[in-house]
Amino acid sequence: MPYKFTFDLTKVPRFFFTEVARISYRRGMHKTLLKRLQDIITKFRIQEATGLNLSDALVLLQDFIDLQAVNLLYRKDFLESNKRALFLPHCSRKYMDSRCKANFDASIPSYTCSHCSGDCLVNMTDCLARKKGYDVYVLPGGSCIPKILKTIHYEGIVGVACGEEMRVYGEILGGMNVAGQAVPLIKNGCANTIFSMDTLAKTI
Ligand code: SF4
Numbered sequence: 590m591p592y593k594f595t596f597d598l599t600k601v602p603r604f605f606f607t608e609v610a611r612i613s614y615r616r617g618m619h620k621t622l623l624k625r626l627q628d629i630i631t632k633f634r635i636q637e638a639t640g641l642n643l644s645d646a647l648v649l650l651q652d653f654i655d656l657q658a659v660n661l662l663y664r665k666d667f668l669e670s671n672k673r674a675l676f677l678p679h680c681s682r683k684y685m686d687s688r689c690k691a692n693f694d695a696s697i698p699s700y701t702c703s704h705c706s707g708d709c710l711v712n713m714t715d716c717l718a719r720k721k722g723y724d725v726y727v728l729p730g731g732s733c734i735p736k737i738l739k740t741i742h743y744e745g746i747v748g749v750a751c752g753e754e755m756r757v758y759g760e761i762l763g764g765m766n767v768a769g770q771a772v773p774l775i776k777n778g779c780a781n782t783i784f785s786m787d788t789l790a791k792t793i
């Protein structure tokens with residue numbers, strides 16, 4: 590379920606994301622939230638940086654804030670979890686065609702990275718997470734998650750996806766006893782997508 594718009598926040602200052610995290614702590618202030626979001630969009634020139642109209646920029650920013658709030662809610666449980674998995678989106682692979690040498694196991698279903706390209710975001714993340722003891726899945730979509738979680742009981746999960754796909758994650762994990770953490774894409778588009786390695790490293 591992609592957004593109806595594409596975005597690229599890779600050139601937005603890092604402080605923007607700090608501001609998003611700060612607002613997430615104070616999300617209860619609904620009366621002032623919309624005004625606050627509009628101020629941030631203006632302050633960081635989000636519309637100029639992304640080409641989004643105000644309404645789409647607000648949707649995007651609200652999703653970022655909601656994800657941060659959920660992360661905060663489950664952070665303690667996540668840190669106490671032992672068996673963990675990382676779910677990466679297939680759209681962040683360097684190649685989406687036969688140049689990607691990942692093995693696809695339809696029975697899971699998931700790709701497993703074969704490390705064919707040193708500068709592939711999925712490759713770098715896969716290596717980092719496996720060193721930390723994570724099982725890593727590169728998923729064609731969030732709908733693959735229930736099957737995985739029925740097969741293996743994970744206590745903690747880190748999911749990387751766009752905000753729309755993250756809603757699917759949320760609905761799936763809602764009824765399960767799993768502490769989830771979300772890392773949003775900062776560039777969507779369903780191919781050559783980007784997430785922050787820095788954020789990912791801090792999260793896992
Ligand atoms: S490094 Fe892994 S995920 Fe990236 S293109 Fe190669 S096999 Fe695919």
Ligand code: SF4
Nearest residue numbers: 590591678680751779
């Ligand atoms: S996670 Fe990637 S492929 Fe899936 S909807 Fe979002 S941008 Fe598209």
